[in-house]
Amino acid sequence: MPSVDQHDPNRVIVFDTTLRDGEQAPGFSMGVEQKLEMAHALAALGVDIIEAGFAAASPGDEEAVRVVSGEVEGPVFCSLSRATESDILAAHRALSHNRRRRLHIFLGTSPIHRQAKFNMTADEVLEQAVNAVSFARTMFDDVEFSAEDAIRTEPEFLADVLEAVAIAGAHTLNVPDTVGYSTPAEIHELFDYLKRRVIDNHPDTILSTHCHDDLGMAVANTLAAVKAGARQVEVAINGIGERAGNCALEEVVMALRTRADQFGLTTSVDTTKLVGVSRLLSKVTETPVPRNKAIVGINAFAHEAGIHQHGVLADARTYEIMLPQDVGFDGASFVLGKHSGRHAVSKRASVLGHDLTGNLLSAVFAGFKRRADEIGEIDDTELLAIIHSATSDQHEHRGAHAPA
Numbered sequence: 458m459p460s461v462d463q464h465d466p467n468r469v470i471v472f473d474t475t476l477r478d479g480e481q482a483p484g485f486s487m488g489v490e491q492k493l494e495m496a497h498a499l500a501a502l503g504v505d506i507i508e509a510g511f512a513a514a515s516p517g518d519e520e521a522v523r524v525v526s527g528e529v530e531g532p533v534f535c536s537l538s539r540a541t542e543s544d545i546l547a548a549h550r551a552l553s554h555n556r557r558r559r560l561h562i563f564l565g566t567s568p569i570h571r572q573a574k575f576n577m578t579a580d581e582v583l584e585q586a587v588n589a590v591s592f593a594r595t596m597f598d599d600v601e602f603s604a605e606d607a608i609r610t611e612p613e614f615l616a617d618v619l620e621a622v623a624i625a626g627a628h629t630l631n632v633p634d635t636v637g638y639s640t641p642a643e644i645h646e647l648f649d650y651l652k653r654r655v656i657d658n659h660p661d662t663i664l665s666t667h668c669h670d671d672l673g674m675a676v677a678n679t680l681a682a683v684k685a686g687a688r689q690v691e692v693a694i695n696g697i698g699e700r701a702g703n704c705a706l707e708e709v710v711m712a713l714r715t716r717a718d719q720f721g722l723t724t725s726v727d728t729t730k731l732v733g734v735s736r737l738l739s740k741v742t743e744t745p746v747p748r749n750k751a752i753v754g755i756n757a758f759a760h761e762a763g764i765h766q767h768g769v770l771a772d773a774r775t776y777e778i779m780l781p782q783d784v785g786f787d788g789a790s791f792v793l794g795k796h797s798g799r800h801a802v803s804k805r806a807s808v809l810g811h812d813l814t815g816n817l818l819s820a821v822f823a824g825f826k827r828r829a830d831e832i833g834e835i836d837d838t839e840l841l842a843i844i845h846s847a848t849s850d851q852h853e854h855r856g857a858h859a860p861a
């Protein structure tokens with residue numbers, strides 16, 4: 458039996474690989490303490506499965522899987538494993554403290570992997586996959602199989618492998634786009650075919666999608682696979698992962714939620730924690746989140762253009778498709794700069810305790826535009842300085858014209 462309920466056809470299982478595929482990318486490596494801190498945050502976020510590492514990769518990785526899966530409660534914990542007995546045993550040792558565990562076995566199935574990596578025939582690859590899953594099932598109730606480089610594998614052979622490992626006891630059949638090569642239309646067609654060929658004959662299994670972002674299509678491809686029947690998404694916070702990264706968790710979850718009219722599917726993620734987890738990852742890996750990053754970048758809900766600011770102040774729905782609070786921001790943030798209008802400047806001044814009208818507002822707005830041309834963004838301190846300067850200019854001006 459898989460440790461996550463796979464029977465609800467309207468629910469997408471969120472498998473987080475920030476601590477494995479994400480962590481194995483240059484610049485994102487994490488020690489045990491960092492993984493622990495992140496795993497607590499991911500558990501609070503509500504992900505279903507945490508892939509905590511690749512136990513056989515190094516003693517450090519085995520230790521991290523052991524500590525994290527032993528200390529954090531909530532999600533199912535998982536270790537990656539090659540299709541070999543020694544890897545499977547290492548993962549079993551590392552996960553022995555937690556009953557809610559999954560083994561994730563991968564084996565390359567594409568012609569290039571079969572020839573260049575293994576020098577094996579297709580039949581030999583299929584046999585190794587089945588043997589590994591059968592052996593794993595003697596110690597794990599929940600086994601996932603990944604056909605590495607599935608997208609470049611012949612579809613009929615891919616279906617043969619997935620069907621054979623399903624019969625051997627794998628409940629989750631993962632179809633990775635290992636090299637980020639697919640397109641939404643292509644992956645949709647493939648998942649549609651696999652669903653009809655494999656899943657419909659093995660109703661206790663589900664298809665999973667795992668997309669890389671080499672061509673910038675990881676999120677689009679993941680959503681296309683979901684639309685064609687995938688019920689598990691493999692994702693990472695901030696989209697970190699090998700090369701250009703993995704599919705970003707926050708983007709897929711918010712797309713499913715915001716476009717429920719298109720998908721009609723739910724996840725267990727508490728979206729109000731997305732920004733917090735994103736910031737934590739940025740802190741532990743010392744890597745800033747790009748300002749324009751979808752969902753969690755600081756510009757994601759910031760409006761600078763005057764016309765946009767005016768619209769959002771009148772009704773946020775003019776330029777916002779999600780509420781900032783829904784992903785964990787305090788509120789819409791207005792970046793004041795040279796494109797901002799008088800309305801936004803007066804509104805911010807009012808929040809700062811200055812209700813500007815008439816000539817004073819005109820003077821502040823003129824000073825604001827001059828300063829914005831010089832330095833770009835105008836923060837609260839700058840705005841207050843402009844207001845003070847305009848106010849004292851007006852006082853002096855009045856004083857100069859006061860009757861003697």
Ligand code: KIV
Binds near residue numbers: 605636667669
């Ligand atoms: O990209 C990939 O193929 C992987 C597998 C190990 C699932 O990360």
Ligand code: ZN
Binds near residue numbers: 667699
């Ligand atoms: Zn991957």
